[in-house]
Amino acid sequence: MISREWTVNAALALALLxxxxxxxxxxxxxxxxxxxxxxILGLAATGLNLALGLGGLVSxxxxxxxxxxxxxxxILGSHAFSGDPMIFGLEGSNSMPLIWLVAALAAAVxxxxxxxxxxxxxxxxFIMITLAFAQMLYYFAISWPAYGGEDGLSIFVRNAFPGxxxxxxxxxxxxxxxxxxxxxxILAVLRGSRFGSALDVVRQNEVRAAAVxxxxxxxxxxxxxxxxMITAVAGALYADLNRFVSPxxxxxxxxxxxxxLIILGGTGRLFGPMAGAALFVLIEHNLGELTERWQFFLGLxxxxxxxxxxxxxxxxxxxKVRHG
Amino acid sequence: xxxxLAIEQLLNGLQLGVMLFLMAAxxxxxxxxxxxxxxxxxxxxxxxxxxxxxxxSLTGSFWLGLIASLAAAAAAGAIIExxxxxxxxxxxxxxxxxxxxxxxxxxxEGTRWVFGSFPLYLNIPxxxxxxxxxxxxxxxxxxxxxxxxAGGLIALGLAALITRTRxxxxxRAGENDREMIGALGVDIRxxxxxxxxxxxxxxxxxxxxxxxxQSVQVGMGEPVLILAFVVIVIGGIGSIKGxxxxxxxxxxxxxxxxxxxxxxxxxxxxxxxxGTIGGSASSMLIYIMxxxxxxxxxxxxxxA
Amino acid sequence: MAExxxxxxxxxxxxxxxxxxxxxxxxxxxxxxxxxxxPNGAGKSTLIHQICGxxxxxxxxxxxxxxxxxxxGVAARARKGLGRTFQISSIAPEFSALRNVMLAxxxxxxxxxxxFKPVRSDKSLTEPxxxxxxxxxxxSRATLPVAELSHGERRQLEIAIALALGSRAFxxxxxxxxxxxxxxxxxTSFLADLKQEAPILLVEHDMDAVFALADRISVLxxxxxxxxxxxxxxxxxPAVRTAYLGDHD
Numbered sequence: 001m002i003s004r005e006w007t008v009n010a011a012l013a014l015a016l017l018x019x020x021x022x023x024x025x026x027x028x029x030x031x032x033x034x035x036x037x038x039x040i041l042g043l044a045a046t047g048l049n050l051a052l053g054l055g056g057l058v059s060x061x062x063x064x065x066x067x068x069x070x071x072x073x074x075i076l077g078s079h080a081f082s083g084d085p086m087i088f089g090l091e092g093s094n095s096m097p098l099i100w101l102v103a104a105l106a107a108a109v110x111x112x113x114x115x116x117x118x119x120x121x122x123x124x125x126f127i128m129i130t131l132a133f134a135q136m137l138y139y140f141a142i143s144w145p146a147y148g149g150e151d152g153l154s155i156f157v158r159n160a161f162p163g164x165x166x167x168x169x170x171x172x173x174x175x176x177x178x179x180x181x182x183x184x185x186i187l188a189v190l191r192g193s194r195f196g197s198a199l200d201v202v203r204q205n206e207v208r209a210a211a212v213x214x215x216x217x218x219x220x221x222x223x224x225x226x227x228x229m230i231t232a233v234a235g236a237l238y239a240d241l242n243r244f245v246s247p248x249x250x251x252x253x254x255x256x257x258x259x260x261l262i263i264l265g266g267t268g269r270l271f272g273p274m275a276g277a278a279l280f281v282l283i284e285h286n287l288g289e290l291t292e293r294w295q296f297f298l299g300l301x302x303x304x305x306x307x308x309x310x311x312x313x314x315x316x317x318x319x320k321v322r323h324g
Numbered sequence: 325x326x327x328x329l330a331i332e333q334l335l336n337g338l339q340l341g342v343m344l345f346l347m348a349a350x351x352x353x354x355x356x357x358x359x360x361x362x363x364x365x366x367x368x369x370x371x372x373x374x375x376x377x378x379x380x381s382l383t384g385s386f387w388l389g390l391i392a393s394l395a396a397a398a399a400a401g402a403i404i405e406x407x408x409x410x411x412x413x414x415x416x417x418x419x420x421x422x423x424x425x426x427x428x429x430x431x432x433e434g435t436r437w438v439f440g441s442f443p444l445y446l447n448i449p450x451x452x453x454x455x456x457x458x459x460x461x462x463x464x465x466x467x468x469x470x471x472x473x474a475g476g477l478i479a480l481g482l483a484a485l486i487t488r489t490r491x492x493x494x495x496r497a498g499e500n501d502r503e504m505i506g507a508l509g510v511d512i513r514x515x516x517x518x519x520x521x522x523x524x525x526x527x528x529x530x531x532x533x534x535x536x537x538q539s540v541q542v543g544m545g546e547p548v549l550i551l552a553f554v555v556i557v558i559g560g561i562g563s564i565k566g567x568x569x570x571x572x573x574x575x576x577x578x579x580x581x582x583x584x585x586x587x588x589x590x591x592x593x594x595x596x597x598x599g600t601i602g603g604s605a606s607s608m609l610i611y612i613m614x615x616x617x618x619x620x621x622x623x624x625x626x627x628a
Numbered sequence: 629m630a631e632x633x634x635x636x637x638x639x640x641x642x643x644x645x646x647x648x649x650x651x652x653x654x655x656x657x658x659x660x661x662x663x664x665x666x667p668n669g670a671g672k673s674t675l676i677h678q679i680c681g682x683x684x685x686x687x688x689x690x691x692x693x694x695x696x697x698x699x700x701g702v703a704a705r706a707r708k709g710l711g712r713t714f715q716i717s718s719i720a721p722e723f724s725a726l727r728n729v730m731l732a733x734x735x736x737x738x739x740x741x742x743x744f745k746p747v748r749s750d751k752s753l754t755e756p757x758x759x760x761x762x763x764x765x766x767x768s769r770a771t772l773p774v775a776e777l778s779h780g781e782r783r784q785l786e787i788a789i790a791l792a793l794g795s796r797a798f799x800x801x802x803x804x805x806x807x808x809x810x811x812x813x814x815x816t817s818f819l820a821d822l823k824q825e826a827p828i829l830l831v832e833h834d835m836d837a838v839f840a841l842a843d844r845i846s847v848l849x850x851x852x853x854x855x856x857x858x859x860x861x862x863x864x865x866p867a868v869r870t871a872y873l874g875d876h877d
Contacts, residue, residue: 136611198740204720213706213735299429
């Protein structure tokens with residue numbers, strides 16, 4: 001039997017795909033860009049959802065991994081463009097799969113370092129420490145002039161994907177959409193696995209997890225690092241979408257927004273981040289047309305969601321979360 | 325590098341430290357008593373600065389502006405406590421983070437609505453303009469010295485409030501045991517509003533004092549907020565004493581790091597690289613310090 | 629006599645000036661139920677915390693299956709087979725009874741870092757878990773979320789989890805608490821069987837159950853063991869009568 005939630009999930013995914021294709025048919029490139037933004041932000045928040053939704057780790061610094069992914073694309077791409085070697089004489093590259101790999105590995109390294117220190121703490125300490133580490137790398141990016149510092153770094157030609165012309169908006173959208181679906185699939189598999197069970201019990205009751213013999217620390221650290229890797233791949237795509245990367249990708253506003261996407265969509269849902277990203281981008285676009293002060297109303301919507309409608313979009317469309 | 329310059333930088337560090345303390349004291353008090361993490365604390369700092377700048381430009385008096393900053397921030401604090409914050413005490417930290425993040429968006433955009441996007445300027449009061457000669461021949465702005473003194477006095481006053489007064493006893497009772505203050509016959513709802521407004525007033529006061537040194541603009545509270553988080557994480561969440569010592573530590577280390585690191589590196593590197601690397605490294609210094617402290621004491625230096 | 633499964637020697641734990649555990653020596657032999665009784669505030673919980681590893685003792689040793697486990701963490705002790713039930717039921721509340729037990733099976737197999745195979749269709753998890761639930765009489769309630777189980781059923785689930793862990797010794801912290809008379813009777817006869825599988829250190833307030841079940845009883849007062857012996861010894865012990873049974877009855 002197909003549950004109501006999966007019907008809604010499939011409808012949401014198809015709607016995003018259909019919107020981009022319809023925009024292409026109508027020649028409305030701008031709307032393809034909006035759909036691409038939804039897919040990328042959805043993927044970034046899907047990464048965070050692994051730590052936050054499944055693991056209960058409220059990371060308020062995930063923008064740092066998003067930014068690391070962005071800089072991986074920017075730095076590798078700009079060296080490939082200019083032909084100058086990078087540090088240790090390594091060549092740049094404009095190949096997206098290689099960039100994603102580098103982005104994910106760099107984020108994994110940062111995730112281990114940040115995770116080892118911050119996961120030893122919990123609750124509000126964890127929130128503040130992840131925020132502080134993100135801020136540290138944000139200031140580093142601002143003050144390090146080699147790759148544009150505060151002004152950011154432009155990517156003159158969008159990086160390449162084998163067999164696809166990434167400069168065509170719909171092609172690039174399809175890459176991002178595919179990445180989003182792959183990210184959600186990874187989360188679905190993880191959630192159903194032994195690792196996912198262990199992570200879930202650590203979130204629900206850490207003391208109990210230890211009492212049955214599951215050591216919480218390595219489970220949480222693994223979730224945190226995997227989560228960072230997924231978010232970093234989204235960051236690389238985001239840099240390619242804007243053909244620009246700047247420290248603002250690492251700012252704490254970005255970290256806050258990633259959490260907001262999850263909550264708007266509905267916590268603990270596989271498609272929550274995507275639904276949240278869609279709602280967020282639509283609010284930003286539509287309210288932005290109506291009023292300059294759209295952020296005020298975004299705040300209001302968020303506040304009302306948190307106080308009165310914790311289920312988010314999917315809670316509204318698909319009913320309460322069911323556990324087995 | 326002269327001794328006079330070093331003393332000046334040290335005083336700048338102290339000045340940053342006492343301002344961070346005013347922010348951190350409210351945050352840590354609110355967390356200690358109500359168990360709430362308040363991201364919108366930086367917005368209250370901004371409200372104080374704007375109120376001071378607006379009233380000072382209307383009346384021509386910085387001092388009236390300062391009073392207005394206390395009143396406006398306390399009032400804004402009390403209003404959001406009653407409307408929003410008190411619904412969050414029983415929620416988890418994630419909800420608290422999101423709701424107060426939403427408040428930041430509303431405060432920032434609302435302030436832009438009222439005051440426009442351009443920064444306001446707040447003049448240093450005429451009685452505190454000019455510089456004071458320090459022992460050793462250095463000149464230091466009188467206003468900054470006054471800020472350090474004001475911050476120090478408030479720290480003393482807060483310590484006295486917590487240890488000597490009836491309100492302080494209730495606050496400490498609330499930190500230790502929420503049921504006990506109910507048993508003492510204290511109206512908890514009112515106590516929480518008062519504590520929140522007190523924290524807000526301290527933040528607003530800090531915003532006004534700093535507003536005269538920098539420009540008064542939307543978003544000015546956010547970098548300070550994050551530094552204040554670093555302070556209370558280092559000091560131990562809930563500890564006023566920890567917040568005070570950690571604030572001075574962070575203020576001095578940050579300021580001296582920015583001043584000294586490029587000089588130190590210049591002894592081993594060419595000047596331009598020393599400036600670049602020193603600048604980047606010093607901007608990360610306090611976070612690295614925080615990581616080190618947490619690696620050994622995960623609950624901060626003075627954890628309750 | 630056989631080697632003790634669990635052997636606690638000269639354990640001391642102080643909180644400031646208070647000696648919550650004062651030179652406690654206690655052991656548990658195969659096939660027995662050793663009950664630990666004492667008035668409220670005697671330090672039973674503190675002792676349990678040290679045995680299962682949430683608190684570190686100031687001095688003394690804990691040996692389990694001949695091995696010194698004093699320095700091991702909670703999870704490591706559980707994996708060695710020290711099965712514990714909680715005074716306040718604290719099972720993963722969003723999971724079904726079955727998934728709670730499956731987690732214990734998974735932990736016993738030492739395999740929480742498998743990322744692909746879905747657990748729902750994994751017979752190596754579901755079958756032992758169902759078997760444990762059947763033994764405690766909860767099989768018919770396996771798919772219900774824990775939140776929908778009654779208090780007594782959660783106690784049974786706790787024991788099923790300890791069974792699924794393949795425990796070599798059970799540490800049962802007030803298993804009778806909150807049970808009706810019928811539930812208590814059923815649990816009493818179940819525990820009488822269970823001890824054949826692995827010995828039980830039973831912390832319990834219900835004196836009827838203790839006197840019915842225990843092979844040996846130790847009495848803890850103000851952090852000290854004031855007497856250890858058979859049910860009859862303890863009933864007769866004058867020190868126990870004044871210190872504990874006297875003001876209890």
